[in-house]
Structure formats: structure tokens, C-alpha cells
Amino acid sequence: MTENKMNGTRRAFFVRGGAVLGAGVATAAAAGVLLPDAAPAVPDRLPQLQRELTSHQDRESIRQLHRAFTAAIENQTYEAAVELFEPHADLNLSGLSVQGQPAIRRLLITQYRQQQARVLHSAYRQGPLQQPDLIAIAADGAHATATFHCDVELSTPLPADSTLAQMARLQGQVAERHWEAGRFEARYVKTDGQWKMTALRFTSSPPSRPQLLP
């Protein structure tokens, strides 16, 4: 992935997400300053502030975890991607579904790297009309779910094992590439202070229909 692409797609995507979160935190802080008499005393607010801080840190960790996954797929550092999952995690990338870290490893390191999968995720980008991301931390603070909307570049590997196909693959070529809008839906668990994915699914959105004139 080129630096330009990084700036134009995934990096911008997550910078935007961070900016939204930052604005929310700032608004809450400002409200506290404007209502000094009605607000609880600082010692009383500490647990709540602590929960908010932890929640903020968890959201950011999950965002970074997701960013690490998409970067690993784009950079084809599949070994790094595998390590982001729990041992019994589920992964479903546009219909290619596997269960458990060994199967995830086979999918990414064998089928993806050797272009054996029928369709590959090769890049991600933020669309202009993307819906906002959703991250929900469970009350126990150890589980979370998230939805990340983005476009995926789907690549269809060159079929056949002819010399021609081998040489084309050496040049990084695929049979066909196209972009589809969709979303990641993920579940997470926090173990020993570290978030990992227990499930990740990418589903393409159905193509939008043109509006009919009345």
C-alpha cells in the first residue's frame, strides 16, 4: 500500500473516527465546567470518570486492533493478522468462513498468500457516505462488539496453474478487482488487559437501487 493510499483511505478513516470521539469527550468536559454547582464533588465523580476513561481507552484499543487487522491484510503480513484472534475465533471474509486460529492461519497464510482462495480482500477504504462506526463495551468491561463500515477491494485470483498464470501472479496480477461497500462486524474479548477478536465477519452491502421518479 502506498503512502498516498494510506492517507487517502484507511488512515483518514481512523483519524475521522478518533476526531468524533475526541469531540464527545471535550463536550462532556465543557459541560462539567459550566455546571459547577449542580455537579457532584470531584471525589464522587472519580469512579464515573475512571469508567469513562477506561471505556475511551478500550474503544481506542479496539479501533487500533481493527486497524492492525486491515493493515495486515493490505500489506499481506498475514502472520500478524492471525495473532489478533483468540484461539477459537470465527472469521468470515466475504463468505470464506473458518473457525479457530489454526483454520484462520490456513486461510490467510496458505489460501490468501498463495492466491488459492476464490476471492481475496486486498485493500480497504472509507467511502464518502459511510455510516459511523459503532463500538459497544459490555458492562463487564471484558467483552465488546463493533461495526466498522468501509469499502473492500475484492480480488479474484487468476485461475489455472499455467506458466502464464504463474508469471502473471509474480507480477501481482489477479483476474479481476472491484470495490464493494460493506461492513465488518466483530466481537472482542479482553484477556490479561489485551483485546482480541473472537469473531470477525465482513459482509458486502446490497447494491443500492436508483430512486424511482414519482
Next chain:
Amino acid sequence: MVTRTYRSLQMHRIPYTDLTEAQVTQALRPAASGPSSKSAFSDVFAGKHLKIVTTDGPRLDYNFRNSHELELSENGGKALKAGYGALDSRGLILLSHMIPGSQRGYEVVIDPRTRLVTVFEVSFSGYAAAETAAAVEAKRAPQFKNGHRNREAQRKIWFGYVDDGSAAPAARHTYTNRLEGKGMHWRQDNDIELLEFYVSILYSNFIELTRFGGEMTICAPTDYIMVNDHQFIYSRIEAEFSGTLTVQIIDLFEMSQKGVRLGLNEKDELEYYMYSGNGETTGQIATFEVFGNNAETRGPRRLYRPLETFEVMTDDEVKDQVLNHAHAFGDGHGSGAAGMGGYKGELITKFAGKSLTARMDNGGPVIQYEFTDAKQLKWRYEGNSNWRDAWYEMYEPDEDLYFFAHLLDAEFPRSCAMVALDMKNGLSTIVKGTTGTSFRNNETHPTYYFGVFQMEGAPTPPQYLRHGMTDEMVGEAYTWNYSPGNPGLTSMHLYATPSTYSWIIFQPDGSGGLQWSSPGWYSKLRDGVYIMAWVEEACNGTLGVILFNRKIMHDAGFGYHVGRQGGLSLSVIGARARHAGRFEVKKHLGLI
């Protein structure tokens, strides 16, 4: 036409020695005194001082004592003495020297008018390190099947300028696609004559007519650098062969070349000489980049190493595959749609229930057929009572011209028959594909047979007229799109001689990329209709046979391959063609 004095062994069959570093050092030792040259060296630098600065590369401080001795300080280091040679290409200077006591040297192109410089930093015994690093990056095992290739020249290219104390020029020489599509015939001052085809921006294709034969072209990773609109720098490394480096200046106004060759030949002897040559353009074929794409920047150097990746099988392995794992057309379920048959034609079924005899001349096979249905037939050699069943597929690449194929007897080596039937005149051609060559068991080879066929309703075959071999395709280049999509599975064929062809894989931007060559054979069936065969020797061993109809720019054909994966397979080929152009090379090959 040159007199054939070269060895009959083609370059891809020469067992180049896997030399040790010490052997390479020893072989390179005479290079310290500089290259030889039939033409006089230039004395343009004699007595002068030259300081070269490169972007991200070495800083070279030269003192030229005379026309053949220099002193060089690299990056401000201690000055060392070396012999050198320089040739002047109408003001553009090619300088060549090695660094005594090392396996390193420089080939430098200097333009005194613009002060721009291109530096080739050349070394030997570097394949292992480069391959190991590439393997780490690609997360694969390094390839050392054919040794450590210490003999293979490695090069780093640096763009820079002559520092004369004034402000540095802003421009630099650049990579280019401006030579792409061009063919040249060169005659050098050392009596070497060769054809070069620049049909990729990463590779080139060449035939040394006077040394390694006028039969089969060879491909090598190549760099193309633009000096100005008529002067270019071309360099190649014969990577899978001797590993020899060529760097030359090409002047398209004067049609001249000034070059240097540095490497170890097939006898492991030093070949280090400079040369001058005169040439002529043999043609300019189409290129397929969008307008405005000048390939000034390019991705990483890419090398195709088929000798490393070829899966050599033992006798027993091949025997097991051809006897126990043979499949024709997916055993009746079809083939090729996902590979090289994405544009296969309509399956011809109208021979079901019919019988015929294909009778080849001069002791060739005489085969009787009964077509059981659309996919199965019975066949036997005439005079043999035993009918055999076989899967077949039949296509009609030209009107009333049919082409079908099937496996022959389950024996080792194993053959297939690819049969053309011309319903307009009763002529028939059989290309018999057989596993094994004298070099590798899991290569294949074709044998052409020309003759006639007899069938109820077919014309009475002629007595004398036959299909036959042709050189009509020599010099032609066609693109072949095997499957929908852009670029999909697409290549370009260059039919450079009557006995070879090469294929170029397009890069995503439409420029020519990796390229390789193999032996090829061409026969003519009708005007504009040919059967062409190739064997991917020392590559993956596949025999491809296509019946090409230039009128509809389409083919129908078959692939015959044996490997550990997939066993012995006979499958369909079907692709759509575009004419890319033609090189006029026949006169250089003695064909006219």
C-alpha cells in the same frame, strides 16, 4: 545470412557451472586491466578529472591518467588504480572498468552536454544475498535449486550528474518505455550479429545469430533508460544462463550501438569487451499503456526464473502419472474454462455417430475413428483389431475446419493426438504430443504429420497437396486474452523465428512485463489459418498446440502437460487475439 558456426546446444540446455566465489574471483582477475575492443577506445577523458554524484548511490572521483588507466576514489575513500575502456557514441560516453582485487566494477554512461550520468554498479557472487533477502520479503524459501549463481552479474543503477562545481542539474536520466515495441538487427565490430526485440519494459528477447544459434530466442531481465529522444541505455543480464551483463548505448538517429559485455561464458572464461555496432530497425509493434504513461518510474525489478521453479520428475514419477493419473478434458466434464480456455469456441458434436480414417504420409500414423457421442470416441491404428475408448473435444476454428484431440495408448512415454480435418479438401494434420525429452521426462514434445482423411460425405483428398510447415508467422506478434477481465489472463506472443516463440505477460498498466521463450513450430492449413505448437522447455514442459485463424482473430487448441499436481492432462485452449505488429526479420534469418 550468417554461416552456422555456433554450437547446437541452445542456451537453456547448457549446464552452466555453479562457480564458487573463489572461482569467480579467479576468472575475473584479468578484468582488472580493463576491457578489450576491436574499435579504438575514446581518449576523451585522458588527463581529466571527473567527479560523479549520484542520488542515494556512490560518489565517484575519477582521475584518468590516459586513455586506458584511471584512478578512482569511491565515496572519498582511498584512490585505486584500474584499467578502463571508453567509447564515444556521438558525444555520449560509455565508460567501463572493474575494481582490481574485487568482483565489483562500474559501467558509466556520461553525457557531457547535460552533465547527466547513469551508473551501473556491477558485482558478482551476489545472487545468494539478493535471493535470500527477496525470499524473506516474500515469506518464502530462497531458491537455490540450481546453485548460488555466483557467476550471475548483479547491478544497481544510480542516476546522477557530473559535479563541476556549479549548481547540480535538476534533471536525471529516467527509466522509459520509449524503446518498447522496437526490434533491432545489430552487426558488431567483433563480427557478432544479433536480433534484439524490446517488447517489454522489464525484459528483452534476443538471438545471437553468430554464436548461440538462429533458432531459439532467449529472454533476459532488462533495463531501459532514456537519455534523450534518440539516445537510450539498454542493459540486460542473462540471468538464467551465463549471467553475463550487457550495457549499451543505442543511438536511433545514427542507428548505432556502443556497448560492453562482462561475464563468464559457457566455458567459464572471462568475456569482457566493448563493442561498436551498426543496426537497423526491424519493426515497431504496438504498445498497450495508456497515453501519457512513459514508465519513468517502475516497480521493483522482477525476474522469472523457470529453471529454478521447474519441477523435475523422475522416470518412475512420470510413469505413474501418465499411466494412473491421466485425464483428458476432465474425463468428459470439460476443461479450460477457468484457465486458458476462457474463450473456447462452441463444442462441435456433429461427428457423433460418424466414422473416419486419418491417414498420414510417410509412415505416419493411420488412425481409424468412430465417434460414439459428443465427447467420447473409439480409435485404433489401421490393421489393429482392438478399439480403444477415449474422451475428446472438437472445435471449428474456421469454417468446415475441425480440430479435436484425445489421449493415445496408456504407455510410457504417453502420447496424445491433436487432429485437424479440413472438410473443404480432405486434408488432415496430426500433431502428436508425447511426454519426455532427452533432457527431462516431464517435458513434452510434438511431432507433426501431414496427410489426408477419408470419411463418408467428405471430399476426395488430393494426391499431392498437403498442409505444411510455414514461415509466414515469423516476426508476427499477437496478444492473447484467455479470459474476461482486465488484464485477466492475457499475454503477447512473438513468433521471432521459424522455430521459436516467446510470451510476454502484461503488467496491470498495460506495459510488457515478464517474458520467456521456448521452441515453437508453425504449419499452414489455409490462407491465414495456422497450427502453431510450442513446448515450454525448462519451464513447465507443457505442449501447447493452437489452430489460429487470423480472419476471426481466435484460436482453438489444446494443452498437454504432466506434473505432480493434476497428473497427465489434456485440456482445451481458447483465446481472443489482437494483432500487435510485425518485425521484418526474415532476411536476417536467411528466409528470403
